Amino acid sequence: MGHHFENESLLTQALTHASSVHASKLETYERLEFLGDRVLGLVVSEFLMDRYPNENEGQLSRRLSALVDRANLTSVAADMKLENYIIYGGGAELNESMQADVVEAVFGAIYCDGGLGPAKKVIEKFICPLSDNAQAPRIDPKTSLQEWAQGKKIGLPSYKEIGKEGPDHQPIFLIQVVLDGFEPKNARGSSKRVAEQAAALKLLNHVTEISDD
Missing domain, CATH: 3.30.160.20 (Double Stranded RNA Binding Domain)
Structure with a gap:
């Protein structure tokens, strides 16, 4: 993954879905996902501004949406092998949506554990290289x-x-x-x-x- 957790409970929380019978609402990944989504947006926005200095806000927004979409986040989950560690139950399905949410939660957990620097390093490792294969962004x-x-x-x-x-x-x-x-x-x-x-x-x-x- 590229980050050693000082507080391993943050990683456990980031991997815990609400369907887990052992988790309370505050021990699941939703809050970390909320934070991770914002951290991801900040890091990728900065990356895109540097990479495409001549594009306007609308073009950059479309590139951002394309780069952090569910398909890419699910791909990152596979690269991190997170499917082997996600904690869920109660008839829930380990689908693309859950895996994408967990990736964002992991980014949030890294931010809480080490700050923006380590989170940026991991995002740049797993997310930013995907822009090399990205087609021209579609308008959503x-x-x-x-x-x-x-x-x-x-x-x-x-x-x-x-x-x-x-x-x-x-x-x-x-x-x-x-x-x-x-x-x-x-x-x-x-x-x-x-x-x-x-x-x-x-x-x-x-x-x-x-x-x-």
């Missing part, structure tokens, strides 16, 4: 919808959680996207981020169909 539905709305000068879309289904360790989020002058669209996803993208795609398809008529 949320970005496309926002850019469409800005072009029409009708305000920006807003997102809100309107429901949550399933067990705590594998929730399904229901997100609604609202854009002035159009019918709101709802979508479900295994995370708020996934549900927001799905809702944005629904609304984007709707508004572009109307515009084409």
Whole structure:
């Protein structure tokens, strides 16, 4: 992995899913995942700014989203061999989403254990080299919808959680996207981020169909 933990309990927490019968809510990886996501974003954003000095904010944002997406994080989980150490139970499935979440939690744990320097070193080792094989970043539905709305000068879309289904360790989020002058669209996803993208795609398809008529 590239980091020796002084506080090994942080690593254990980063590897513990909420479905584990031995874990309380505060002993699972969710809080470390929250922190690790921000640390990952900071380190990769700095890396991309240095690597692509002539690109604007929108281009860098798309590169960031592509570089830290679920597929890449799952690939990193395999490189770290984390699937052999993740602690879970209660009928939960060791899927890509869980593995990607654990990678972010591990980054958060490293930050808590040693600070930004060690976390940056590990992220640069596992994440940043993936940019060498990255294709030109695609525009995700949320970005496309926002850019469409800005072009029409009708305000920006807003997102809100309107429901949550399933067990705590594998929730399904229901997100609604609202854009002035159009019918709101709802979508479900295994995370708020996934549900927001799905809702944005629904609304984007709707508004572009109307515009084409």
